[in-house]
Amino acid sequence: MNGVMLALDPVSYQLPEAMATSAGPIDWLFGVIFWISAAFFVGIVGAMVFFAWKYRKRPGHKSEPTEHYPILELGWTIAPIPILVLLFHWGFQGYIDLSIPPADAIEIRVKGFQWGWDFEYPNGESDNVLHVPKDRNVKLVMSSTDVLHAFYVPGFRTKRDLVPSMYTSVWFRPTKTGETDLMCAEYCGGRSKDANGDELQPSQFKGHWSMWAKVVVNTPEDFEKYMDGLAPDLKGDPAKLAERGKTIWTKKQCAGCHTIDGSKGSAPTWKGLFGKSHKMADGTDVVADENYVRESILTPNAKIVAGYPSPSLMPSFQGTVKDKDIDAIIAFMKSIKD
Ligand code: HEC
Ligand SMILES: [Cu+2]
Numbered sequence: 001m002n003g004v005m006l007a008l009d010p011v012s013y014q015l016p017e018a019m020a021t022s023a024g025p026i027d028w029l030f031g032v033i034f035w036i037s038a039a040f041f042v043g044i045v046g047a048m049v050f051f052a053w054k055y056r057k058r059p060g061h062k063s064e065p066t067e068h069y070p071i072l073e074l075g076w077t078i079a080p081i082p083i084l085v086l087l088f089h090w091g092f093q094g095y096i097d098l099s100i101p102p103a104d105a106i107e108i109r110v111k112g113f114q115w116g117w118d119f120e121y122p123n124g125e126s127d128n129v130l131h132v133p134k135d136r137n138v139k140l141v142m143s144s145t146d147v148l149h150a151f152y153v154p155g156f157r158t159k160r161d162l163v164p165s166m167y168t169s170v171w172f173r174p175t176k177t178g179e180t181d182l183m184c185a186e187y188c189g190g191r192s193k194d195a196n197g198d199e200l201q202p203s204q205f206k207g208h209w210s211m212w213a214k215v216v217v218n219t220p221e222d223f224e225k226y227m228d229g230l231a232p233d234l235k236g237d238p239a240k241l242a243e244r245g246k247t248i249w250t251k252k253q254c255a256g257c258h259t260i261d262g263s264k265g266s267a268p269t270w271k272g273l274f275g276k277s278h279k280m281a282d283g284t285d286v287v288a289d290e291n292y293v294r295e296s297i298l299t300p301n302a303k304i305v306a307g308y309p310s311p312s313l314m315p316s317f318q319g320t321v322k323d324k325d326i327d328a329i330i331a332f333m334k335s336i337k338d
Helices: 002-008 011-013 023-054 070-078 080-099 220-230 239-253 290-300 325-335
Strands: 105-113 118-120 130-133 138-144 149-153 158-162 169-173 176-183 213-218 277-279 286-287
Touching: 002 011, 011 023, 023 080, 023 118, 070 080, 080 169, 105 130, 105 149, 105 213, 118 130, 158 169, 213 220, 239 325, 290 325
Parallel strands: 105 138, 130 213
Antiparallel strands: 105 118, 138 169, 149 158, 149 176, 176 213, 277 286
């Protein structure tokens, strides 16, 4: 019985488990379209096979081409119109429902970039994993720092583009705790060479596919705990602050260019950098102090390290790396001396 029900419900084997209220009407409409298509498929192919057999070539029968048959032709043109209008009506209604978030929705800011995600929670902290509370309306306000991306969570039946220099939004209401997948559904490039043009190992390739991420639905209590955990009070604890700096180094993708073990990547290593005097491309000597590090993060082009191309290959982190993140990064740099 269960197997039969499964086979009758095309959603069950074509989409992952539904984890948000938006799935209800979408899965229903998906089923309607699937079965209308199935009915027409059987009708059209059945008629085709039947007529091919009925008018097959055999002795004593000559082909008798018919003229137009207006009643029939008008019939099969007009009959599908109400069906299409109805499908459009339901589809558009669903689209509108998904576009207008309820007023009480909590807001999470989503930034897409080549190649990853940054989620900023109502308390101002951010992460590269999306946590959302169950049974709460969640609104995402999304933008892209570079090219087109698309936020796609099949488990929520949610997909919306992220567009550079413009905000888009989408909302949903999770119905089940657990994990589901987030993908970018807009091909957004890839990289097989490092900043110097040298071939990377296949395992180091980065691109569109690197935007696979996790969505975790928590109970509202666990969601609060998770947000609190993102904002630990680390004042006066340099070791913990440095640890947080190391987390930022990986989470904010600094690690993609900067090493911490002294080896040269496509960017200067952070090992032994802090406090050192070093040459800039314009010949001046600059000490890597707090202000220099801050400036390097927010306006990479202000000073270019000698030996590196100008404009800098480093993107500005203005708006994505906060002041307290910079404090943590500095503490981390201080902890990795030569
Ligand atoms: C796409 C590669 C890339 C990423 C990602 C990147 N950087 Fe850089 N960074 C560079 C390059 C190249 C330079 C050297 C050229 C220059 O001075 O801008 C540099 C320079 C720096 C410097 C100055 C280094 C020195 O030796 O004086 C600091 C500090 C720095 N980056 C911090 C960061 C932080 C913090 C992050 C992450 C939030 C980050 N970078 C992410 C490429 C990158
Ligand atoms: Cu993308």
